[in-house]
Amino acid sequence: MASEKEMRNIGEAHPMKSGDGLYSYSNNSYLQRGVMNAAKQIVSEAIVENLDILKFSSSTTVRVADLGCSIGPNTFFAVQNILEAIELKCQNQGLDSQIPEFQVFFNDHTSNDFNTLFSSLPPNRRYHAAGVPGSFYSRLFPNRSLHIVHSSFAIQWLSRVPKKVVDRSSHAWNKGRIYYPSAADEVVEAYSAQCAEDMARFLQARAQEIADGGLMILIFAARPDEIPHSQLVANIMHDMLGCCLMDMAKKGIVSEEKVDMFNLPLYHMSDKELEAAVERNGCFSIERMESLPPISSTLQSLVSTRHKAQAISFHVRAAMEDLIKAHFGEEILDQLFDSYSKKLEQEYSLFESAGTSALNLCAVLKRKTMNC
Amino acid sequence: MASEKEMRNIGEAHPMKSGDGLYSYSNNSYLQRGVMNAAKQIVSEAIVENLDILKFSSSTTVRVADLGCSIGPNTFFAVQNILEAIELKCQNQGLDSQIPEFQVFFNDHTSNDFNTLFSSLPPNRRYHAAGVPGSFYSRLFPNRSLHIVHSSFAIQWLSRVPKKVVDRSSHAWNKGRIYYPSAADEVVEAYSAQCAEDMARFLQARAQEIADGGLMILIFAARPDEIPHSQLVANIMHDMLGCCLMDMAKKGIVSEEKVDMFNLPLYHMSDKELEAAVERNGCFSIERMESLPPISSTLQSLVSTRHKAQAISFHVRAAMEDLIKAHFGEEILDQLFDSYSKKLEQEYSLFESAGTSALNLCAVLKRKTMNC
Numbered sequence: 001m002a003s004e005k006e007m008r009n010i011g012e013a014h015p016m017k018s019g020d021g022l023y024s025y026s027n028n029s030y031l032q033r034g035v036m037n038a039a040k041q042i043v044s045e046a047i048v049e050n051l052d053i054l055k056f057s058s059s060t061t062v063r064v065a066d067l068g069c070s071i072g073p074n075t076f077f078a079v080q081n082i083l084e085a086i087e088l089k090c091q092n093q094g095l096d097s098q099i100p101e102f103q104v105f106f107n108d109h110t111s112n113d114f115n116t117l118f119s120s121l122p123p124n125r126r127y128h129a130a131g132v133p134g135s136f137y138s139r140l141f142p143n144r145s146l147h148i149v150h151s152s153f154a155i156q157w158l159s160r161v162p163k164k165v166v167d168r169s170s171h172a173w174n175k176g177r178i179y180y181p182s183a184a185d186e187v188v189e190a191y192s193a194q195c196a197e198d199m200a201r202f203l204q205a206r207a208q209e210i211a212d213g214g215l216m217i218l219i220f221a222a223r224p225d226e227i228p229h230s231q232l233v234a235n236i237m238h239d240m241l242g243c244c245l246m247d248m249a250k251k252g253i254v255s256e257e258k259v260d261m262f263n264l265p266l267y268h269m270s271d272k273e274l275e276a277a278v279e280r281n282g283c284f285s286i287e288r289m290e291s292l293p294p295i296s297s298t299l300q301s302l303v304s305t306r307h308k309a310q311a312i313s314f315h316v317r318a319a320m321e322d323l324i325k326a327h328f329g330e331e332i333l334d335q336l337f338d339s340y341s342k343k344l345e346q347e348y349s350l351f352e353s354a355g356t357s358a359l360n361l362c363a364v365l366k367r368k369t370m371n372c
Numbered sequence: 373m374a375s376e377k378e379m380r381n382i383g384e385a386h387p388m389k390s391g392d393g394l395y396s397y398s399n400n401s402y403l404q405r406g407v408m409n410a411a412k413q414i415v416s417e418a419i420v421e422n423l424d425i426l427k428f429s430s431s432t433t434v435r436v437a438d439l440g441c442s443i444g445p446n447t448f449f450a451v452q453n454i455l456e457a458i459e460l461k462c463q464n465q466g467l468d469s470q471i472p473e474f475q476v477f478f479n480d481h482t483s484n485d486f487n488t489l490f491s492s493l494p495p496n497r498r499y500h501a502a503g504v505p506g507s508f509y510s511r512l513f514p515n516r517s518l519h520i521v522h523s524s525f526a527i528q529w530l531s532r533v534p535k536k537v538v539d540r541s542s543h544a545w546n547k548g549r550i551y552y553p554s555a556a557d558e559v560v561e562a563y564s565a566q567c568a569e570d571m572a573r574f575l576q577a578r579a580q581e582i583a584d585g586g587l588m589i590l591i592f593a594a595r596p597d598e599i600p601h602s603q604l605v606a607n608i609m610h611d612m613l614g615c616c617l618m619d620m621a622k623k624g625i626v627s628e629e630k631v632d633m634f635n636l637p638l639y640h641m642s643d644k645e646l647e648a649a650v651e652r653n654g655c656f657s658i659e660r661m662e663s664l665p666p667i668s669s670t671l672q673s674l675v676s677t678r679h680k681a682q683a684i685s686f687h688v689r690a691a692m693e694d695l696i697k698a699h700f701g702e703e704i705l706d707q708l709f710d711s712y713s714k715k716l717e718q719e720y721s722l723f724e725s726a727g728t729s730a731l732n733l734c735a736v737l738k739r740k741t742m743n744c
Contacts (some may be wrong), residue, residue, distance in 0.1 A: 061514035101514045105502060108495070114486045118505040121482070128513055130477060130502040141500055142433035142473045185413040 005204060012135075012160050033159050036074060036152060038292045039219050039362045040081050043150075046364040047085035048098060052213045062147045064127075065105040067136040068154020072120045079104050079138060082217075086148075102188035107140055109133065115274070135159065137201045141209040149206060152219040158265040159198045162190040165263050176256075177353050178242035181235035188229060195267040198276035207283035211367040216284065218274075219292065222361040225270040232359075233351055234268055240347065241316060242278055244272050244339045245328075253335070254328055262327050264320070274363055283372045284365040290358040309345035313337050361364065384507075384532050384637065408446060408524060410664045411591050411734045412446040412453050414423050415522075418736040420458035422659050423520070424585045425465060434458060434519045436499075437477040439508040443485050445494040450522055454467045454589075455499060458520075471601025473630050476498035478513055481505065492674055507531065509573045513581040521582060524591040530637040534562035537635050548628075550614035553607035560601060563601075565647050571649035579655035584741040588656065591664065594733040597642040604731075605723055606640055612719065613688060616711045617700075625707070626700055634699045636692070655744045656737040664732040681716035 069075035083102055090099050092314055106117060110133040121129050134140050137159045138149070164172035165180075165187055172186035179192045206216060223232050230236075242259075249256040271289055276286050299308045317337050325333060436454055443448035455474055462471050478489060482505040493501050506512050508523070509531045534545035537552075537559055542556035553562045578588060595604050602608075613630075619630040643661055650656050671680045689709050697705060 059516060103514050103517070111488050114490060114503060117501075118482050118486060128504075128511070129506075130504045131486060131490075132500075132502045133493070134501075139500070142475050145433060145475070284461070 035292050036078060036219070036358050039152070039360075040288050042288065042292075042362050042364075043078075043081055043217055044085040045087070046217065047082065047148070047217065048089050048092065048286055050364065050366055051086065051089060053086070053095065053213055055090050055213050060100055062100045063102055063103045063145055064148045064150065065107055065132070065141065065146050067107045067140075067149060067151040068116065068157070069108050069112075070335040071108075071116045074124075074152065075106060075117075076120070076122055078152055079127070080122075080314055082148055082150060085251065098214070103129050103130065104128070105141070106136065107132040107136060109135060124194065129137075137198055139205045139208065143208055144211045146210050147214045149210060149214070149216040150219075151217070153201075153221065155171075155202065155218060156220045156222075156266055156268055158191075158194050158267055159201070160194070161263045161265045162194040164190040166261050173260075174263055175260050176246060177239070178245060178259065178262050179235065179238045179266070181229040181232065181239050187286065191267045194275070195269055196277060199269070200275070200280065203277060203281035207281060207367065207372065210367040214367045214369055215287075216365040216367070218361075218363045219290065220363075221268055222274075222359050223268040223270045224359050227271045227359075229268075232268060236350055237312060237316065237344075238264055238266065240343050241305070241320070241336075241340055244336055244343055247330065248336065254332060258328060263322075264323070271361060274361070278365060281368070283298045283368055285368060286363060287366050288362070288364040290362050292362055305348045306345050309348055310341050312344050313341040316340070381562075393482055393556055404730040407462075407664050407732050408450060408591070408596075412414050413525070413730075414660065414664075414736075415589055415732050416460070416616050418587065418660055419454065419520070420461050420464065421586055422736065422738055423458065423461060425458070425467065427585050430458040432472055433475055434472045435475045435477065436520045436522065437479055437504070437513065437518050438554065439479045439523040440529070441480050441484075441489065443488045446524065447478060447489075448492070448494055448497075449515040450524055451499070452494075454520055454522060460608045469531055472511055475502065476500070477502050477504045477513065477518075479506070479628050480509060480523070491552060504715075508577070509581065512651075515580055518581045518582050519586045521578060521586070521588040523589070525593065526595075527571075527574065528592045528638055528640055530563075530566050530639055531573070532566070533635040533637045534566040536562040538633050538709060545632075546635055547632050548618060549611070550617060550631065551610045551638070552608065552616075552636050553601040553604065564645070565641045567641055567645065568649060571646070571734060572652065573639070575649060575653035575656065579653060579744065581741065582739040584739055586739045590733075590735045590737065592733055592735075593640055594646075594730050594731050595640040595642045597644045602641075604640060608722055609684060609688065609716075610636055610638065610716050613692070613708075613712055616715055618706065619711065620704065626704060629663075630700060634696075636695070646733070650737060655740055655742070657740060659738050660736040662724060662732070662734050664734055667685060672728040677720045678717050681720055682713050684716050686714040688712070 029330070065080060066075045067078060083286075085103075086102075087099055090096065104127045106114075106129065108114075108117075112133070114131045114133065118129075118131060132140050135152070162172070164170040165174040167173055170186075170190075172190040174183050174187045175188075176182065177183050180187045210216060221234050223229065230239075245254065245259050245262070246256075248254050249259045274289075275286065278286055299311055302308045302311060317333075317340075321333060326338065328336075402733050436451060438447045438451060455476075458474075459471055461606050462468065476499045478486075478501065480486075480489075484505070486503045486505065490501075490503060499618060504512050508526070534544070536542040537546040539545055542558075542562075544556070544562040546552065546555050546559045549555050549559075552559045582588060593606050594605075595601065602611075617626065617634070618628075620626045646661075647658065650658055671683055674680045674683060689705075689712075696708065700708075
């Protein structure tokens, strides 16, 4: 068991692009929002069905945390939805006069732009807001202090790139690629093992922090168990970015060695992998696990393939820009994402044929009433 | 009673200079630290004597808030001191094995640089940290959720400049000055009334937030009741800054009208004024009220008057720069503080003769066990 200090150092930061510019996360997170709208109903129902309000009657404060909240606005919509569901539940139970006070904790890495987050907080919010800096792969909150934990499109980020995939002496060295879908089995296994290790830490920390009967709602880009890694839309998308980087290496714009040493700290867990992690942990029951439409469904409203390709490119850039900048330098960004847009447009048919293999999952976990 | 939304809009931000540059608050807050070192013993004793640890045994988390924390490092020292005192108290009572978990809330205005604050958090801290944006003249925390509230050199900042002092049609119009010490009685009264109104809001909010028996430790630049406003060192300091601005107006560098419309939102309460506010509120008892050495005592280690003057000038600049910049523009800053340094040096004897009229107070309040 790692000490608390060691645990704090776990988890590299992968901040979304800050501020509110063209490539900022706040202006390029509307794709996630389409999926979150679909999740809204599931989250509401899960709270109404599973949260035991009477258990909280001795405490007048319900504490909610959004893990990996980034800088908004999606986190504010998610929180609002959760609070409305709790209020609805109170009303359903005839507890109108006992609607609790809410304290909402917005968590992300220390390097997240909390200044922007705080300045965007809804002015007429009905909750006390707090920001909590740190990796959710470590402890962030006091024992048994949270009632609802929410996390949307965050747990697919690993705490780090698996060591083996950037180790030349390893069979899992991922030469010439930045991701695992079309790589050797050893590379996939290294990614999968890192995810299992991270989920063990994540669930262990949350089991300590969530009160008995409390809920955890996890929304994440997943892989249907029967679909091979190489056919998952999100994976194809990220593999294409790797191809663009290799093209730039062939043209001498970046060194091939640098591309070899760069890997994305992302992994798309399957529903089975989540179930296995929850079972190993032992402190949670899975109350619901539902598919959400893929992010690409949000693109249907865009008319041309070019616009769709550009929307994906902006979306990936908002999420990846800081990572790529840190490794390759700022100067390659525009060229890389220009060629990425073009590649996405040229090969857009790949996404359409892979349509059903795209998947987002919404899992609702409940903290068991037991010490573990 | 104002609605929660109205309350949120109360309290202008007066952020300390952010970042870690020459004039930053983080590099110019060592004067306060001298006073805080003196407060350390009082705070420790107050906690050991007054905090009823057994009352908290049903909860395993002790919640501490620092209000007006700025960006560090003073807030981290203050918090560390509080936590050590609680641990000492546990040990004294033979509760070594029951040392609670700590959750520490760092509060300041939304415009405070929380990014810098979070990145400076002590890496080996023994507490769960959270940032809480908002004015402490409104509600910030859930009902009865805090055990210790600390605030150091923050409550002398008013929620706003009293309206009358910038109203040409009022008898309290403060023409040609930026502060009240040498102004007409009406101006002093307007400042004093604003302070009383702010303290009423402050104490009302805290009475709701602090658990029965919880402590509030307030350290602030005060005025001994028997000393006239015009003879208080801090007031002389700020009046001199006003003189420098008027000198610049006479030279045509800034408009006199702009100086007329600029007033500092600061007030140095006397011990009697605090006592009256606490009595009007009714929810707290004053357990201790002790004098701390004036900030100027920290300057004794500096050899020359020039160095002392410059240290004060840097200190005032760190606190006031953003306010002055917002009203007069950035371009006057260097010239203003250069002339301020010189004026402080020329008239340094004023501070030495006024030595004993400088005062900082440390008040320890305890939340009464009653609904009010």
